[in-house]
Amino acid sequence: MTCPVCSAALEERRIGSSPILYCPSCTAHVTHPSLRRGDDASFYAKDYTLTQTVRSSTERHRYFRYPEYYKLLGELSALQPPPGRWLDIGCDHGFFIDEVRRNGYDVAGVEPSQRARAYARHIGLDVEADVANVQGRWSVISMWHVLEHIGEPRAMIDRCIELLEPGGILCIRVPDFASAWRHVFGARWIWYQPGVHLVHYTDRALRQLVESSGLTVELVRRQHPNTLLTRRSYGLSTTVFRRYASLPSPSSRDRIARLYQDVTGAEIFIVARKRQTSS
Template sequence: MITISECPLCNSNNLLYYLTCKDYLVSKKEFTLDTCSSCGFIFTNPIPDITTLGAYYKSDQYISHSDTKKGLISRLYHWARKISVKKKWSLIEDYVARGTILDFGCGTGYFLSHANTKKWLCVGVEPDAGARAIAMDKVKQVYNSLPNECPVFNVITLWHVLEHIPNLKEQLSHLIQNLESNGIILIAVPNPKSFDAGFYGKDWAAYDVPRHLYHFKQTQMLDLLQSFGLKHLKTIGMPADSFYVSLLTEQRRNTIWSLPKAFCIGLFSNLRARFTSEYSSLIYIFKKP
């Protein structure tokens, strides 16, 4: 395990204990979240080192890597993914008609497969070998890491990926170098300021320790990406995520009436977010000048 002594965002060493959360998926162990008293950033601390981090993804229930359709949670995940891919693509087409796209952390290649039908040049990066093998059945160019020689991209997407990356600023810098001038980058992450996050506290499924290393509030995401010279274009809520995350949380709690309760929490979270803009997950769109 690696203990972090400085905030990954602002480099302050004024760190405070925030929460203790359980890994329900793989290890069943508890992990600590700290918060920076200077900027308020929340992050897992300590974190697994790079040689052991991959082991925490080894589960058939990690749907973005396995594509399993067993059980209610899996079916809900696939339903939400089918809806969201169309919304995500419409966001891209608002800014770029056609070109090259990199899906960083592409999982089993579902989004890239959709992009491929739109006649885009598609490239994916996926570190997990099993998920990468599934993705390569859909799209030819899927790699373990970004090749040294690759085209610059008109669009780069990170769908619930940024929170997983250990070397956060280094990797972002590398990606932005490979983004075409006037190209866009779309980043989806969970939102710890959402109602469902506050309601569920340490049990909130989107904390997903130790796989999720960081938890970005809106101002923190804007500050981070703008520090690389990018222009913020838009932030959009992902309403389906509140239902999925709430149901996953309720099932892990093994509560009575988990389905109707999760629906009520997800619905209230979305209704509240219509006034606060704090949806369970958010998509940020930035442009490179």
């Protein structure tokens, strides 16, 4: 079996009792075929949404993520200012691109989950089930914690390049498989999910994937998406929705899961630009 990032031969290793394939050339890791359950598109269509993995998907989720959304918007709008067209692949319930729309962009999304897609359409967003159905050229394409779910990432990057206008930017966030927390927790790390995460990236592997596709990397950063500000926002939104919308408080289990993700969740953030002369 060869590496989906660089096509080098893979070596078999283990994380705890779990087999995993490792690329000594680009440092990507690939989920062993025996552990996969996210290869089937119907799994994402019916059973999986991003927010489902840690907490229930409600409007409360939208509000407590505001600090994260506006940090991303501030940084990316400086690189590619509005007006423009913004496509979010894996948009979940559409909370992020709804904020993008409020900030001067024409937006659309791609979301395989039927339930999440229906919600996004309910709030007035144009959302397709598959990136193959997307038309036109886009100023910005974002993929937040999507690429790790794709067994053939190069094909997805190539499709994004087709959809980008010359000078447009591709923005990707994925779990950081080289993070200290991943090494500490091993197979128990919160973002090691071999059933649905098919390719596991280091910053070196992700950069190689993007650059070898012909894009120019403008920013690459290892970071923790959950900060003190997002934790405060989570607490405030929980209080407001409990008091004024009669929603139940998160369970103790949910609070612990939230804290665990805040502390141990580490990701890679990369922004790359399509050349002005590209077709």
